[in-house]
Amino acid sequence: MKPITRIIRGIVAVAATAVLSLPAAAQTIQGPIEFVIPFGAGGGADIEGRLLAEEMSKVLGVPVVPVNKPGAGGAVTYTYVKNAKPDGRTIAWNSTSILTTTNIGNVPFEHSALDHIGQVEYQPMPFAVRADAPWKTMKDFAADCQKHPGKYKIANSTTGSATHLAAIAVANAIGCDVIHLPAGIKRRNATVLSGEADAMIAPLTGAIKLAKAGKIRLLAIPSPKRNPVIPDVPTMKELGYDADILLFRGLSVPKGTPSATKAKLADAMTKAAHSKAFMDFAAKNGFTVETLSVDDFEKVLQAEDAKVKDIMKTAGLYHSKKK
C-alpha cells in the first residue's frame, strides 16, 4: 500500500470511530441520523430543514446531520431514502415535491412507497403582482385576463413544481388562459419586478421580503383560510374561486421502519418544531408551524395528491410511472 493511501485510510478510520462512538442517548435510534434535504443548500427547504435537524438533534441526543441531495424536483432524495435501511437513521425532509415529482413521472413510485412521520409546517403560495400593476384585486386581474386570453404571463419556479400547479389552479379558477413562465427559483421574483411576467405564484417565504418592501402586491392565496402572517390577503375561496393547494413540509422514512422508531422520531419532530428557535424563524419568514400526527398527515397527503393529479391532468403534465 502506498503511504498516501495508508494516510487517507488512517484518517477515515479515526473519523469513523469518532462519529460512531458518540453517546447514543436514544434507545431506539443508535448513532447519527442522516437528514436528507431534497433541494440545494441555501433555499427555503434547506434553511428550514437545517434548523429543524439541529433542534431534533438536541431532543434525540444523537447528531442529526443535514445532507443535501438535490435533483429532479426532489426525486433524487426520495429515491435515496426509499432505498435506505429502515432503521430510522435516514429521514427525508419532504414537501409538496413528494407529490409533484412522483406524479410528473420522475420516479417509478408514488408517495405511498415511503412511510411518513408527520407534518411540520405549511405555507400558502400567494398570487403576486408588481406594486404598480393596474390590478388592485384578484377580481381586477380576472376580469382583465378574461378579456385578453393568452396575453398575461405568470411566473413559477419550474415546470411541474408546486408553484406551477398553483398557477394552473388559479388560472383555471378565474377562467382565464395565461402563459406559464418557468422562470426558475432564482429569476422568478426578478421577472415580475422587470415586468417580463405580469404575475407570479411564489411560496410565501420567497415573496414576503418583497411584499414587505412594497415592491409587490399579494392579491390572493389559494388556501382554505387566511394566513396569520399576511392577514390582509384574501383567500381565493372568499373571492368565490375554487383554487386550493398547499405547500407543506414534513418527514418521511423508508417503508418498514419499526413503529417504535417512528414514534420516537415523531416525538422529536414535534418538540423540535415547537422549539423557540424554529417558531421564531417561522414567524419571521412567513410559514406556519402546524405539526400533524402521521394519521392526519396521511390524510393531507392523500387529499393533496388527488388535487395534484387533477391539476396535472388538466395541464397534460400527469405522467405517473407507478409500477
Place this chain on the structure above:
Amino acid sequence: MSPDVVAGFAGASLPGSLVATALGVALGLIVGMIPGMTISTGIIVVLPLTFVLDPTLSIALLLGIYVGGMTGGSFSATLLNIPGTPSASATAMDGYPMAHRGEGGRALSVAIIASFVGGFFSFLCLYFIAPALADVALRFRAPDLFSVVFFGLTVICTFAARSPVKGLLSAVIGLVIVTIGQDPVMGTARFTFGNADLLAGVHFLTALIGLFAVPQLVDNMIAIARGQGDTRASTRVGSVLPKMADLKAMRLPAAIGSVTGAFLGILPGAGGPIAAFISYDYTKRFSRNKDQFGKGCVEGIAAPESANNAVTGGALIPMMTLGIPGDPVTAILIGALLVHGLAPGPLLFMERGDFAYTVIFSFMWANFFNLAIALAGVRLLVKLLAAPKALLMPTIALLCVIGSYALRNSFFDVWVMLGFGLLGIAMRHLDMPVVPLLLALVLGRQLEEHMRVALTGSSGDVMVFFQSPFSVLFLSLSVISIVWSFVSERRSGRPRPAPSS
C-alpha cells in the same frame, strides 16, 4: 447613506471577518508567489472550508486570496524572473532587472504599492458602479439576459485563447457537458443513462478542481521527479521602504494601470495578464523615458501591477450585478455564495443589500491588508519560495479529493474530478485553453434557461431576441468580438498572451 451600506460595512469589519480577510490575503500572497500554484489553487485549498463557514467569513477569505494572489505573483516574477501567476508575467520585464541590480526591495515596494492603488481604485469602481448597474440589470428580461450571457461567453472564447478556434471549441465542449443532467425547465433527465449520480449534472467546481489542479500537480510532480522542483534563488530583498522619488514616478503608470485594469476586469474573460500587458504598452507609449523600459524602471513595474489588481474589483462588478463570472476566480466566488443560498445578481442588492455591501467592503479591507501584510511580511514570505514542493503537492492532491467530495457528499464527484483532470492534461498538450470550457459549464445552464424562458414568453417567436435594445446591443457586440478575434489573429500572426488564473 443607506442602512444596507452601514450594515455591510459593519459585517465586513467584524473581528472574525477581518481575521478571515487577513488570513486570505496571507494565503493568497503565498500561493500567488509560488510558481506552479495559482490563485485558483489557493481557492481550491480553502473551498471545503467555505461550505461550513458563515457566508460572510467565506467570502472574506476568498476575496483575500484573490487580492493577495494578484500581488504575490509579482514576488517571484521580480526575484526569480518566474511569474508566480500568469497575471504577473508583465511585471517580470522590469521587476527582474531591477532586482538583479540588487534593488529587489525597491522593486517589491513599488509592486506592492501599485497593487494597492489599482485595487483601491477598483474598489471605488465597484462601490459606485455595482449598485447603479444592478438597478439597470433589474430591468433586464430573459432575452436580454440570454444575450448578455452569450456575449460573455463569446468574449471569453476570443480573449482566452491564442487561437479563437480553439477557444470556441473549448467552450462548445463545456456547453455539451452542461447538458448532462436534469433539463433546467422541464426537469426531464438528459444523457444520464439512468444513473442517479448523473441526474444532478456535473458541478462546475468539481470540473474546476480537475481542470486546474490536476494538470498543475502532474507538472509539478514531473519537475520534482526530474529534480527541478525547487527553486534555490537568492531571496535577499533589502529595504522595502518606498522612496519619495519612486512614488512620484509611479503616478502616471498607476493611473493608467488602474483604469485599464478596472475596465478590462468588467469585460468577461480578459483578466489580469491582458490588462497587465496593455497597461505596460500604454505607459511605455506615454512615458518620457521609453528607453528605460525593460531595464528595470519603476514605471514598468507600477503599470502592470496596478492593472492586475484593478482587474479584481472590475471583475466583481458583473459577478455581483448580473451573476456572470469573468474568470475562474469569480466563478468560484459565485459557487461559494450559491452554497449559502446567496445568488449574485440584480436582486442581491434589493433582497440582501447588507450582504452585497459586506462583499464590497470585505474587498476594500482585503486591499488594505494586502498593502500591510505584503510590506511588513515580504522578507518572511519570500523565504517560502525555497519550501520543498515535495511536501506541498501531496497536501494539495488530498485537498482536491476532499473538495470535490464535500461539495455534494458524493464520491462519484471525485471520479468526475479525476476525469476532468485527464481532460485538462489533454487540453494543455493540445494548447487548448480550459477557461472557456469552465465558464461554459457555469454559464451554459443560464444561457439555456434564459433562452427557453424567453421563447416560452414569446410563444416560440425567435424575434424576441431582436426586439429589445439591450439584447440587440449585446448580440452585436458578440458578433464584433468573434469577427475581431479572427481578423486580429490573421493580421498579427503574433500570439497574444493567454490568460488563466
